[in-house]
Amino acid sequence: MHALVTGVAGFIGSHVAEALIARGDRVTGVDCFLDYYPRAVKERNLAGLRAAKQFAMVEADLASAPLEPLVGPVDAVLHLAAQAGVRASWGRDFKVYADSNVLATQRLLEACAPGKKRLVYSSSSSIYGDAPDLPTVESTLPQPISPYGVTKLAGEHLCRLYTHSAAVPTIALRYFTVYGPRQRPDMAFHRFVRAQLTGEDITVYDDGEQTRDFTFVGDAVQANLLALERGTPGAAYNIGGGSRVTLKQVLALIAEISGRPPRVRHAERQRGDVRDTHASTERARRELGWSPRTTIAQGLAAETEWLRGELDGGR
Numbered sequence: 001m002h003a004l005v006t007g008v009a010g011f012i013g014s015h016v017a018e019a020l021i022a023r024g025d026r027v028t029g030v031d032c033f034l035d036y037y038p039r040a041v042k043e044r045n046l047a048g049l050r051a052a053k054q055f056a057m058v059e060a061d062l063a064s065a066p067l068e069p070l071v072g073p074v075d076a077v078l079h080l081a082a083q084a085g086v087r088a089s090w091g092r093d094f095k096v097y098a099d100s101n102v103l104a105t106q107r108l109l110e111a112c113a114p115g116k117k118r119l120v121y122s123s124s125s126s127i128y129g130d131a132p133d134l135p136t137v138e139s140t141l142p143q144p145i146s147p148y149g150v151t152k153l154a155g156e157h158l159c160r161l162y163t164h165s166a167a168v169p170t171i172a173l174r175y176f177t178v179y180g181p182r183q184r185p186d187m188a189f190h191r192f193v194r195a196q197l198t199g200e201d202i203t204v205y206d207d208g209e210q211t212r213d214f215t216f217v218g219d220a221v222q223a224n225l226l227a228l229e230r231g232t233p234g235a236a237y238n239i240g241g242g243s244r245v246t247l248k249q250v251l252a253l254i255a256e257i258s259g260r261p262p263r264v265r266h267a268e269r270q271r272g273d274v275r276d277t278h279a280s281t282e283r284a285r286r287e288l289g290w291s292p293r294t295t296i297a298q299g300l301a302a303e304t305e306w307l308r309g310e311l312d313g314g315r
Helices: 011-024 041-049 091-112 147-166 186-198 217-230 247-258 282-288 296-313
Strands: 001-008 024-033 056-061 074-079 120-122 170-175 202-205 211-213 236-239 244-248 264-267
Touching: 001 011, 011 024, 011 041, 011 074, 011 217, 024 041, 041 056, 074 091, 074 217, 091 120, 091 147, 120 147, 120 211, 120 217, 120 296, 147 170, 147 296, 170 217, 186 202, 186 217, 202 244, 202 247, 236 282, 247 296
Parallel strands: 001 024, 001 074, 024 056, 074 120, 120 170, 170 236, 202 264
Antiparallel strands: 211 244
């Protein structure tokens, strides 16, 4: 297969592209290197891919570049490109989210329509907001509480629209807090582990009793591969790690892995942060044959080992 992976220089996108190449596929990767975090980090994500003969890299902005030349030659699209971040999505920066998450998705779907190219869309548990029922099923009414969540939900609606109106087979994956090696530097586990390894304070917003359903990146990658093969067009699937824990429990695991207690300070809850998440993954298990394989302890150990290597390499 020849696949187009958008957001290929990002955390999940680079892992997805590597998995496709490892199984013998060709990959064209596209990224516009948004400045949400340093380009040097994204270039390190790409290092292994750039060495692969089956990989071709295109630097382009999906919100403005001609997309037919990108989409035309490929068999399928894995759409991971997006402006990330709940807390930064308010105010004047919302235009970046609207362009990168909504307009770019609509333009990509338009390019997929003539050839009815299969597209796997990376959505987010942020579309649910503070869901009234836990675990949350896909039929729950989406009520995002951040502009970021609104844009990811808009992308889902566009995917479903193009499936029904233009026969583009789209599948949406709703990720629940993905973590692991190469995790973005703004995300909680990255910040926690880095601070622990460098002896700095760990900042926890709110009281630490909030819960998340954490998903290891390797499990998210496997969901993408299975969605390509088995996903029902127009459907959305929760992708959660089966590891719903409090942030206090996470800090205890980090202490156990590192061998010393963390130095924690608390700050006020941030606008747009939900209190609890917990995914029902029955639909993904039933229709995709997917299930999470990595425990929170295993995943945190892997992220800690990776970050330790990153820190040692920077000395």
